[in-house]
Amino acid sequence: MPDTMSDPQIYRDPLRDLIRSTLEFYERFGIKPIPEDMEKVFLEEVHEFIEAVQLGQDKHHMAEEAADVIVTIIGLCYAADIDPDHMIRQLYTVMDKNAAKTHDTHAFIDGKIRRRAPKADG
Numbered sequence: 001m002p003d004t005m006s007d008p009q010i011y012r013d014p015l016r017d018l019i020r021s022t023l024e025f026y027e028r029f030g031i032k033p034i035p036e037d038m039e040k041v042f043l044e045e046v047h048e049f050i051e052a053v054q055l056g057q058d059k060h061h062m063a064e065e066a067a068d069v070i071v072t073i074i075g076l077c078y079a080a081d082i083d084p085d086h087m088i089r090q091l092y093t094v095m096d097k098n099a100a101k102t103h104d105t106h107a108f109i110d111g112k113i114r115r116r117a118p119k120a121d122g
Contacts, residue, residue, distance in 0.1 A: 015091075019084045022074040038076040045072045 026033060049065035077087055106113050 015088065016084075018070065019074050019087075022071050023078060023084075026075070026078065033075050033079040035076065035079045038072065038079040042069070042072040042076050045069045 045065070045068045049062070049069050052062045052065045074084075077084070101113065105116060107116050108114075
């Protein structure tokens with residue numbers, strides 16, 4: 001069997017791999033996380049990522065902290081009994097919604113791309 005970790009030419013599904021790895025992690029420890037605990041862990045990981053970015057730490061460290069955030073999101077979804085396939089379908093829904101946004105419908109306001117206010121008739 002080829003080594004998919006060191007050969008980037010081999011197709012992988014990193015999101016499904018990460019979900020599987022995260023669920024196996026909890027299974028290995030024989031636990032089912034609860035939302036309240038995972039909320040705290042998620043916020044901790046988000047703060048660590050933000051700190052790494054604000055301090056301008058090396059890109060490798062920032063990417064590692066970002067990956068930790070994604071893993072804790074998966075853990076929080078698991079704790080909330082969100083089916084991984086449902087989560088993946090919702091990712092595609094969000095991607096489709098974002099692809100449909102244009103300069104006519106949205107604008108960059110206060111650090112976020114937001115829906116434009118409807119034009120007043122007048």
